[in-house]
Amino acid sequence: MTVEVTRNDGSARYEARVDGVLAGFAEYQLTDALVVFTHTEVLPAFEGQGIGSALARAALDDVRDAGERQVLPLCPFISGWIGKHPDYQSLVYGAPRSTATD
Template identity: 40%
Template sequence: MTNPTEPDHSAFEHNEEAGHPDAKGTLSQDQVVLIDEVVAGPDAPAFDFAVVDNKETSVYEGIVDDHEVAGLAYNVAGDSRLVLLAVSVVPEFRKQGIGTELIRRALDDVRAQGKTVTIVCPIVLTFIESNPMYADLIDVKHPGISKSRTRSS
């Protein structure tokens, strides 16, 4: 039995659009670290950084001192939807709130553009579950992954 105050790192359910035809995904250790940050990490990063939407590479980039230290990769789906693929943070910048703030600023930008999102990244899903004020950004027809509600023992 899991402790209800600890993040649940059980499998996520993926739809075929997410590229997981077996409908299951396993979290990597890097993803677990970032999910832990989203759930229990600092509310704001300890330092300032810029977020840039690099449309050429389809990545929201977290920039510190002219160096990319974090990224949220996405695909453009039509005129009004982004598919959020994966969050990454350079190891020495993890557990400092940069991943969480990157997701927040990217979702704020999506909202400002009047777009919706399809979530393929379990870290983004965990962020939205922890910050339900962003739930309205999830595309109703193409939501992406969801937390598995059943676990085998």
């Protein structure tokens, strides 16, 4: 199973598809400084298959790669996912800056 995640700017959401079929989405709102994640949903037929994790990772990677905004995870799923993946914590609005050194 291959999950493809794309950003759908017209619907203000990231969409996960499996074999071309919509499997889930993460809705967002944009401000000048933030991507506010408001709701994530995995369709029942795709639950428990890692769709939500693939969606969160791809959406957050997209925000990171753009380098223009921070993330405000109002959505409990995105917030919880970031909590389990601390390497994404620096994207979160208001998060303390890393003190790690190379």
